[in-house]
Amino acid sequence: MTCLECHKELSYIDHKNSMELFDVELCKKHYDRLLRLNKRHKTSLQAIRLYYGLKEAGENPMLAWWDGKKSVDIALPRVKLNVEIDHEPHLYSHKRAMEELEEAMHSMNDGFTTLRIPHMLIAEKMRETVQDILQIKAGLQQSQQVI
Numbered sequence: 001m002t003c004l005e006c007h008k009e010l011s012y013i014d015h016k017n018s019m020e021l022f023d024v025e026l027c028k029k030h031y032d033r034l035l036r037l038n039k040r041h042k043t044s045l046q047a048i049r050l051y052y053g054l055k056e057a058g059e060n061p062m063l064a065w066w067d068g069k070k071s072v073d074i075a076l077p078r079v080k081l082n083v084e085i086d087h088e089p090h091l092y093s094h095k096r097a098m099e100e101l102e103e104a105m106h107s108m109n110d111g112f113t114t115l116r117i118p119h120m121l122i123a124e125k126m127r128e129t130v131q132d133i134l135q136i137k138a139g140l141q142q143s144q145q146v147i
């Protein structure tokens with residue numbers, strides 16, 4: 001049992017706490033850091049889980065990434081891919097949906113692709129979700145090389 005971030009050996013209690021909350025192995029220092037991120041930036045547990053899922057797949061994602069205008073849940077800046085986790089879509093107002101559409105449009109104008117992933121998918125199909133994101137990334141890499 002070692003920390004996924006710094007590879008420090010974990011105590012039983014550190015392991016238990018981080019597995020219970022984030023479903024990943026983290027030392028006290030990195031657990032506290034995520035907890036702050038979770039509170040301050042409202043970074044969701046699903047975003048944190050997906051971040052580590054991508055990391056485990058060998059990617060180098062950014063968590064709560066500031067794109068210059070807004071905070072993005074997860075970003076792969078090298079291929080200009082933003083990933084936003086959607087929560088409770090049935091609670092969306094028209095206003096919120098419109099704002100998101102416009103945000104996506106602005107990002108697209110800046111050359112960014114925005115993926116919106118329902119949080120249920122991360123809870124139930126993490127592995128497949130990570131694989132799909134990797135495929136989208138590969139596709140983006142190809143098209144960006146062509147340009």
Ligand SMILES: [Zn+2]
Binds near residue numbers: 004005007
């Ligand atoms: Zn650590």
